Amino acid sequence: MGDEKSWKALGEFIRTQRRLADMSLRQVAQVAKVSNPYLSQIERGIYKPSADILKGIAGALQISAETLFARAGLLEEESTPPSKKGQPMVEQAIRTDPKLSPDQKKALIGVYRGFLGN
Amino acid sequence: MGDEKSWKALGEFIRTQRRLADMSLRQVAQVAKVSNPYLSQIERGIYKPSADILKGIAGALQISAETLFARAGLLEEESTPPSKKGQPMVEQAIRTDPKLSPDQKKALIGVYRGFLGN
DNA sequence: AGCGAGTGCTTGGTATACCAAGCATGCCCA
DNA sequence: TGGGCATGCTTGGTATACCAAGCACTCGCT
Known part of the structure; x- marks a missing residue:
């Protein structure tokens, strides 16, 4: 169901944002309350994070959850x-x-x- | 992490919306591409649906995905x-x-x- | 009564999201 | 040179999201 591609792109987007904020995997992972390997795997598109994980990551990166949801193709509309x-x-x-x-x-x-x- | 309560409320909300649309579990489940037992369990707050499932349900019920995400406490209210x-x-x-x-x-x-x- | 089709629910199982522990590499400083 | 210390990654395992099959019930119909 999930378009595979969206998830991959989402991961890359997250990694970009993380680097832009100059944070390590572990730093973001800790704030987002996930394990660092898992975050790594998300960034590489191996796993599809669930919604609340996404929210946590968004919070850690200080970007809006909506943005990530949209990137993941979960929100149809550009509001x-x-x-x-x-x-x-x-x-x-x-x-x-x-x-x-x-x-x-x-x-x-x-x-x-x-x-x-x- | 997820507040338990939000998920319960979300389930009740979904059930209400479903009844309001006068649809059976199976009908909504089929359109939303989930199994009917699972939908039942979601409505009773037993399981926390993942984001894409939520999106599917939203589509089946013809309500916006954002609304459901907000109900689930996944979007902080912009207000x-x-x-x-x-x-x-x-x-x-x-x-x-x-x-x-x-x-x-x-x-x-x-x-x-x-x-x-x- | 008896059956057929509708409803929601229970149950065993599979797939996968997610984690703790540890590996490999590179950088810094004694 | 070599030992901390940071980085990202791999791996084995557990928890849980999710499903197929089937149960128990109700409501019309004949």
């Missing part, structure tokens, strides 16, 4: 309830901010997109 | 109380962006304020 559908709120707000120069806007949006994991 | 007027649009948008971690939000806002200061 885009209000306003504009094509563009995220943040980008829209940045673009329309009169106090920012064009270069600054570009930089900010760049950082923002970087954070989203792309 | 974005809207609009503070004194705050710039950009900061507000950043703070309420579900895809950003707290640290990332802090960083982004930091960059933004830095730009305004120069």
Whole structure:
């Protein structure tokens, strides 16, 4: 059922985030309350973590659980309830901010997109 | 880790929703691609369904997966109380962006304020 | 009554999520 | 050179999520 691929990608995403936060396997594992080998295996896509494990990992990495769920393909929707559908709120707000120069806007949006994991 | 109580409540919620949709265990189970005994046990709080099972059940009951995840206590409630007027649009948008971690939000806002200061 | 089809539940078993202990390698400092 | 100490990984085992088969019951129908 699980698409295999999603899980693999999820693992890589987690590893990336962990390295980005400059933390070791054991550090994250301890905070997330899982064993370090298991975390390792998750990162390599060998096992599919259950939901509460995912939540723990998200907490340890200080990223939102929703993000991980979405990455794992467990949430169908990109929650885009209000306003504009094509563009995220943040980008829209940045673009329309009169106090920012064009270069600054570009930089900010760049950082923002970087954070989203792309 | 899982609060026991949440899982019990989740099960009752699922059963309620199922009855409300006037469906039998087997019907929902088939659509959700789980066995009917297992679904029964989930409804009685005996087992904690994994995330993809939850997603399947949500689909079968035509309710959003997010709702179930929230019920299961897997998503911390975002509860974005809207609009503070004194705050710039950009900061507000950043703070309420579900895809950003707290640290990332802090960083982004930091960059933004830095730009305004120069 | 008797049966057929519906309901939810119990039970034995299998697959897999998850862990404790330990291995292998690399880095630092005496 | 060699012993701590950190890193990520392997392995054997346990707990539990999940299923197939079947039980006990109820409700219409004839």
